[in-house]
Amino acid sequence: MTPFRSATATALVSTLLATTLGGCQFGGEEQDTSPIVIxxxxxxxxxxxxxxxxxxxxxxxxRDQLNASGALNGRKVELLLKDNRSDAxxxxxxxxxxxxxxxVTAIVMGGCNECAVGAVRTVNENRIPTIALAAAGAVVNPVAERRYMFKLAPNAADNAAALTVELRRRNIDTVGLLRSDDAYGQEGATALRREFGKVGIQVLTEASARGTxxxxxxxxxxxxxxxPDAVIIWTPPEQAMLASSAVKRADYTGSLFLDASAAGDLFLGSAARSxxxxxxxxxxxxxIDDVIATTPAKAARRQWFQDYTARYGGYHGSASFAAxxxxxxADAxxxxxxxxGEVDRDRLRDVLETSQMDGLSGPIRMTPDNHxxxxxxxLTTLIARNGRWRLAS
Structure with missing residues (x-):
């Protein structure tokens, strides 16, 4: 090798070595590949x-979709699941x-209202961000006393307002109400009577059902x-279908309305006739299969619906809240x-409190005053036709 080539080669090796060492010592921060444990x-x-x-x-x-997408910058979501046996x-x-x-970065709680409300003190004392899929307003209100609690489920006031609009549109003046015998059922009855008072709809009778x-x-x-001109069922899905069958057996021929907590399987099965x-x-x-995907958000919802249906053979209305x-x-x-590699729950809580996204369930906005x-x-209006739910319009 000539002296020139030898010197050049030596310089090149030195440069590469310096660059490599410099990248290790002085480059960007180490990439975090620790799991996001939920x-x-x-x-x-x-x-x-x-x-x-x-x-x-x-x-x-x-979890599987996020982990396969590469969108988490080299990190993966891990799930830890526990069965609460429907017991608070x-x-x-x-x-x-x-x-x-x-x-554990954060907790997702299921739809049990009593469970979520009962966990508020523990969640706050341990300062662990928690998203409940329960509907009761008491899960997150008053916000000042529930700083680490959030929820993703339709709100009673919004459900009542949407139902009232539809009842008024159909010129319905009187209703009977069957509600769940829990905090959310009581909240719903109050919200409905408040909305009904604005438009002159009368609740002729009200009954309740325990969760069991x-x-x-x-x-x-x-x-x-x-x-009554209409019967409103404000209960969880299994009871809602039982109630619709019971009302049918009582020879009721009026209109039947259900609030969002009654949403269950897309196909109504044995309750299809009632x-x-x-x-x-x-x-x-x-x-969403009835909707033209005119926006990226609607396209994402359609894809989610198809993926869930393909994997599990059917669709359940509340699935999108969990997703x-x-x-x-993960975003927070x-x-x-x-x-x-460290979990900063306080920092995560602060980010969750200002989160916004067009989710699979619809637009989602968290604020310091609204968790x-x-x-x-x-919310929109669906109609049961030929054994499954369809978009009303």
């Missing part, structure tokens, strides 16, 4: 197991366990005996930053 407290057995199963399926599908005491034990696990009730003929009989022509207030994602919860937490974790993210615009 815990989920769900009703996988007991009275609310049907909805809990849908939440679990949605969480697992969304068991749920609280799960929340304590999750809170004490330093790997499977025999609803007595309540249905009292509602039908009052001869629920035919019933009206449901819910999000568009439930029937949006995972997305919100990336935005929050912090030391590599219930689903916007009223997400």
């Amino acid at each position: 815990a989920a407290d769900l009703e996988l057995s007991g009275a609310a197991a049907g909805v809990g199963k849908a939440y679990r399926q949605a969480l697992e599908l969304k 005491s068991e749920s609280l034990r799960n929340i304590v366990d999750f809170s004490n696990d330093k790997r 009730d499977t025999e609803l003929d007595g309540q249905a009989g009292r509602l039908v005996a009052a001869d 629920a035919e022509r019933a009206t449901l207030v819910f999000t568009q994602t439930m029937v 949006d919860a995972i997305q919100l937490i 974790e990336l935005r929050a930053g912090g030391p590599v 219930s993210g689903l916007m009223p615009q997400a």
Whole structure:
């Protein structure tokens, strides 16, 4: 080798070595590839197991999609699932366990209102961001006392307003109300009466059902005996279908309306006949196959609907709330930053509190004054036709 070539080669090797060392010592921050660990407290057995199963399926599908997308900058979502057996005491034990696990970034809670409200104190004391899929307003209000609690589910006031608009449009003056015997059912009755008072709709009779009730003929009989123009069912999905069948057996021929908490499977199965022509207030994602995908958000909802249906053989209305919860937490974790491999729950809470996105459920906006993210615009009107829910328009 000539002296010139030898010197050139030596200089090149020195330059490469210096560059390599410089990249290690003086380059950008080390990439964080630690997992985003999200815990989920769900009703996988007991009275609310049907909805809990849908939440679990949605969480697992969304986790797989995020992990395959590469959108998390080299990080992966991990799920820790616990069954609360539809019991608030068991749920609280799960929340304590999750809170004490330093790997856990945030918690997703299922649709159990009593569970979420009962966990508020523990969540705040342990300062762990939690998104509940329960509908009761008491989950997140008053906000000053629930700084670490958020929720993704239709709000009672928004449901009542949407139902009232539809009732008024159909010139319905009197209703009978069957509601769940819990905080959300009571909240719904109050919201409905407030909205009805503005337009002159009268509640002729009101009945309630406990979460474990499977025999609803007595309540249905009292509602039908009052001869209202319409019956409103404000209960979880399994009970809503039982109630619609009970009302049908009581020979009721008037209109049937359901609030968003009654949304369950897309296909109505054994309740198809009794629920035919019933009206449901819910999000568009439930029937996105009826919608032309004119925006990226609608296209994403359609794709989610198709992916969920392809994997599980059907669609459940509440699935999108669980998927949006995972997305919100993952996005907030990336935005929050912090030391590599460390979980900063306070920083994550602060980011969640100002999160905005056009989610699979619809537009979602969190603010320091409002920890219930689903916007009223997400709700639309669905009609039961030929054994499944369809877009009313």
